[in-house]
Structures are given as C-alpha cells and as structure tokens.
Amino acid sequence: MLIRRERSGDTEAIRAVTAAAFRAAEHSAPPAEPGGDPGEATLISWLRSDPGWIPELSLVALDSDEIIGHVVATRAHVGSCPALGLGPISVLPERQGAGVGSALMHAVLGAADARGETVVGLLGDPAYYGRFGFVPASTTAVTSPDPAWGDYFQVRTLSDYEDQGGPFQYASPFDRF
Template sequence: MLIRPERPEDIEAISAVIAAAFREAEHSAPPLEPGGDPGEVPLVAWLREDAGWIPELSLVAVDGDAVIGHVLATRAFVGEVPVLGLGPLSVLPARQSGGVGASLMNAVLGVAEEMSEPLVGLLGDPAYYGRFGFLPASAAGVEAPDPDWGDYFQIKTLSSYRGSRGLFRYAEPFSRL
C-alpha cells in the first residue's frame, strides 16, 4: 500500500470509495436525492471547487493501481485563525480494520504538521480518533459548529498551535449538507 496525493485521474475512484465507505455508515450524510450516493460524495466534489481546498491534503491509499482509501483536510477557522477541518476519511469496506485508515490519518496529520498548521478539527467517533491524539474540542475552548455534537467534535493541536479559542468553522461546502 502507498499513500500519495490524489491525482485528477483518481477522482472517479475516490468517489466510488467514499460511496462504498459511507453507504451503510451509521452517521453518514443523507443522499441529496433518493437512492443517490451518500452526501459525502458531493461534499468532496464541492470542496475541490472551494477556496478552502488544499491539494496537498487530499491523499489516497493505493494498492497496486486501485484506490482503496481517501482522506481530505480543508481550510477551516477557529474564530479568525486558519486551521484545518478533516473529513471525510473513507476506506473500502473490504479493507477496513486493516490499517488503511490509520495510515491515511498519520499521513495527513504529518503533512499538516509539515505545513505548520496549528490545529485539525473533525467530527467522528472519539474511540477511533483518540488514538491519533484527538480530544474533545470543548476542553481546549474550541466550540463545535453544532453544540449537539458534544465530544464527537474533536481537535488535535499541532506544534504551531498558539491557543486559538472560539467557534470552529468548516469550509463553506460543509454547510450544504
């Protein structure tokens, strides 16, 4: 398995991976039309067209020529401080629980660190993301976009973090879901 930045020729395969990963997921975004792909598929397409898109932070896991996983981080803000919003993280169901997601997470966090990003926020299961150093955002004074998210909205501070506090705002396309 190799982790690398996405390429234009990967886009169709990435959409298929996202659709497969979220089709049966308990907390996926609803399809935009009955019987359509989960909302995470159009979200990623919208993010590619958004000012918050950071190409270096859209990574794929490939096995041979096949895309088996994808992760994305885009520009977000805590108050007026630029940070990152991570998600979605997608792995083909047949390859889940085999280290693909962990490899993608470690890679995207590594790139974020190299880019001197201060903080990464995400909405997800604390039991999974805690292993990567994510903690409830509220403990650091970062407010979730939706207060009902509770401890499922988490942050990981990176070495250039300087104590930003306030409301977390994802890139605009997240508000369309």
C-alpha cells in the same frame, strides 16, 4: 500500500471509495439527491470547487494501482485563525480494519504539520480518533459548530499551535447539509 497525493485522474475512484465506505455507515450525511450516493461522496466534489480546498491534503491509499482509501483536510477557521477540517476519510469496506485508515490519518496529520498548520477539527467517534491525539473540543477553547455533536466534535493541535480559541467553522460546502 502506498499513500500519495490525489491526482486529477483519481476523482471517480475516490467518489466510489467514499460512497462504498459511507453507504452503510450509521451516521452518514444524507444523499445530495434522492437515491444518490451518500452525502460524503458529493461533499468531496463540492470541496474541490471551494477556495478552502488544499490539494496537498487530499491523499489516497493504493494497493497496487487500486485506490482503497482517501482522506482530505480543507481550510477551516477557529475564530479568525486558520485551521483545518478533516474529512471525510474513507476506506473500502472490505479493507477496513487493516490499518488503511490509520495510515491515511498519520499521513494527512504529518503533511498538515509540515505545512505549519496549527489545529485540526473533525466529527467522529472519540474512541477511534483519540489514538491520533484528538480530544473533545469541549475540553479546549474551541467551540463546536453544533453543540449537539457533543464529544464527537474533536480537535488536535499541531506543532505550531498557539492557544487558539473560538468557534470552529468548516469550509462552506459543509454547510450545505
């Protein structure tokens, strides 16, 4: 398996991987149009057109020449301080549980840290994301975008973190759902 940055010709394969990964997911975003792909597949398209898009933090996992996974982190904010919103992260269903998602997480967090980013937020299962250093935001000075998310909204600090606090705000396309 190889992890690399997304390239311009990867767009449709990323959409297909994301749609497949979230089609049967218990907590998937609703389709942007009736009968369409899960919302996460459309979200990536919206994010690419947003000023919060960071090309260096859109990564794919390859097996031979086939894209089998994708992760993206986009510009977010904690109060007025820059932060990152991680997700969606997608792995083809038949490849889940084989370390692809873990490799993508380590790669994107390492790339974010190397860029000098300070904090990353995500919405996901604490039992899974805790292994990557994420903690419920409720245990920090960061406030979740939606209090109903409870411990599922999590944050991870990176090397240059300096006690940021305040409300977390994802890139604007996340507000379209």
